[in-house]
Amino acid sequence: EAGVAQSPRYKIIEKRQSVAFWCNPISGHATLYWYQQILGQGPKLLIQFQNNGVVDDSQLPKDRFSAERLKGVDSTLKIQPAKLEDSAVYLCASSLDLRHYEQYFGPGTRLLVL
Amino acid sequence: GEDVEQSLFLSVREGDSSVINCTYTDSSSTYLYWYKQEPGAGLQLLTYIFSNMDMKQDQRLTVLLNKKDKHLSLRIADTQTGDSAIYFCAESKGNKLVFGAGTILRVKS
Numbered sequence: 001e002a003g004v005a006q007s008p009r010y011k012i013i014e015k016r017q018s019v020a021f022w023c024n025p026i027s028g029h030a031t032l033y034w035y036q037q038i039l040g041q042g043p044k045l046l047i048q049f050q051n052n053g054v055v056d057d058s059q060l061p062k063d064r065f066s067a068e069r070l071k072g073v074d075s076t077l078k079i080q081p082a083k084l085e086d087s088a089v090y091l092c093a094s095s096l097d098l099r100h101y102e103q104y105f106g107p108g109t110r111l112l113v114l
Numbered sequence: 115g116e117d118v119e120q121s122l123f124l125s126v127r128e129g130d131s132s133v134i135n136c137t138y139t140d141s142s143s144t145y146l147y148w149y150k151q152e153p154g155a156g157l158q159l160l161t162y163i164f165s166n167m168d169m170k171q172d173q174r175l176t177v178l179l180n181k182k183d184k185h186l187s188l189r190i191a192d193t194q195t196g197d198s199a200i201y202f203c204a205e206s207k208g209n210k211l212v213f214g215a216g217t218i219l220r221v222k223s
Contacts, residue, residue, distance in 0.1 A: 004156070042118070042202050042213030043157065056209050091156055098209060105156030 002026065004106035006092050012112045018080040021109045025073070025094030031055075033103065034067055034077050035091040043091055049075065050098065082113045118203055118214035125220045132190040134217045136203030139184060143205040146179060148188045151200045151216070160188070160201075195221045 005024040013019050025032050031050050035043035046065065048055040052072040060067070064083070069075040079086055089108040096102055119137045126132045138146065144165055149157040163170045163177045163186070170177045176189040190197055200216040 040215065042204070042215050043211075044213070045210045048209060093156075103159065103211070105158070107154070107156050 004092055004094055004104055006090075006106040006109055008109055009107065010110045010112075012114065013082055014114050015084055016081040018078065019082055019111065020079075021077045021090050021092075021111075023075045023077070023092030023106060025075075025092070026104055029094035029096055029104075030072075031095045031098055032069055032075050033093040033095075034075070035093065037089040037091055037108070039088070046077070055098075079111075082111075084113050087111055087113045117207075117212045118205055120201075120203055120214040120217045122215075123218045123220070125222065126193050128193060128195055128221055128223045130193055132188075132193045132197070132219055132221075134188045134190075134201050134203075134219065136186040136188075136214055137184055138186065138203070138205040138212075140205055140207055140212075141181070141184060143207065145206045146177075146186050147204040147206075147211065148175075148177065148186075149202040149204060149213075151202065153199075157202065190219075193219075193221050195223050197221055 007022050033048050034046045037043040046060045047057040047067045049069045052069050067077045089110050091108045092106045093103045117139045145162050147162040148160045150160050151157050161172050161175050163179050174191045178187045198221045202216045203214045204211045
């Protein structure tokens, strides 16, 4: 069974530029999560989808971050414009349903904003 | 402050037992989890415990839960160099997981 796929693995941009990350969850997984992991910290949930609907986006900075999962499969997370403090690893995870203990994580996208 | 707290670093010798500790704040958390993160990789679920349990054992891993003190621990028996990683404790809060900052485990051969 293929795991959670993410691309790109690394991205370096200048502040005020835009960037997009892509995630393809495990086939058949209805729930998809985007986390932000700042160096030295644990992952923090940004947004959670159940199929193509948003379950929780309370910690998503909506003035600059957006995410979509239009067909309920893969998902895109966008930052526009980026700030220095957005430098982090962006992790995507998926689970079969809303039972948290079955979350499977992708390798992450490491973003550096200069 | 952090909802979930962990010590920053633990160093053990190969073959010894490792004990990683965690305190959490939400007494209504249904599940508590331990994840492992190796360099450059995502998080891997190691084990979890339901809040009505005191202990769970899975091969070399033993999870102890003290619900009164909101204290969770992970014991790794016969620690190997491949166990070197960052270990995250997490609690469930509603529909989401809240993670600690992680404990770096270093295993010396």
